[in-house]
Amino acid sequence: MSDTGTIPKGRLLLFRILRCNPQAEASLPQMQEFKLEEAAGMTLFLALNEIRDTQDPSLQFDFVCRSGICGSCGMMINGRPGLACRTLTKDLPSTITLAPLPGFELIGDLSVNTGKWMRGMSERLETWVHDQQATDLCAIEEPMEPELAEQIYELQRCIECGCCIAGCGTMQMREDFVGAVGMNQIARFRLDPRDKRDDGDYYQLVGDDEGVFGCMTLLGCHDVCPKSLPLQTQIAFLRRKMLRVGL
DSSP: OOSSSSOOOOOOEEEEEEOTTTTSTTOEEEEEEEEEEEOOOOOOHHHHHHHHHOOOOOOOOOOOOOSSSSOOTEEEETTTEEGGGBBBGGGSSSEEEEEEOTTSSEETTTEEEEEHHHHHHHHHTTOOOOOOOGGTOOOOOOOOOOHHHHHHHHHHHHOOOHHHHTOOTTTOOOTTTOOOHHHHHHHHHHOOTTTTOOHHHHHHHSSSSTTGGGGGGGOHHHHHOOOOOOOOHHHHHHHHHHHHHOO
């Protein structure tokens, strides 16, 4: 509040949003502009909701948790992948350009189908515990050392938001590339003693141009991961291990 007792106005923000509805044949990609007064503590999530509530109810974008856990609100923010719910407008310039994440099927405007891609990747890499005893509901699980459990948990923090895929140069050229999210999954299951696959089984899944050898080591995935996962370390880890098994 100022000395005169009035509440100072926030910045006037200009949002440039890439709009397109693939369900409508006549819909062509175009930038649409919206103006909005900035509020204290405003996130892109809050700004987009206000734009949809007060200016254009047809604006499409995704959200669920608002806490950076579900990964639904991933989008390109001034050319960089990020989460709308974790991005404060005060950290951005007054002109904000938003676009959908590349590499995924477009649903409409800022909404993309990351779930379809993630499911396909998971089925392809078989990202579940392979243990014949797992079907025995009465079987007692072997205890795990806390240090190992912590290492596995660190890699399980991936929220599959798609930011690493959108920031990956190889992914923009190769649709069959499993990306950092896929390699992170393989590194995680290799650590898990409950998974009974041999080392060679893991590396056969990612030991080619669709996996670690397709990575150009630009490490855009590492730079844009909203959970700060050690993706660079995991890719290097897999490459070293593959040399040991002769792949």
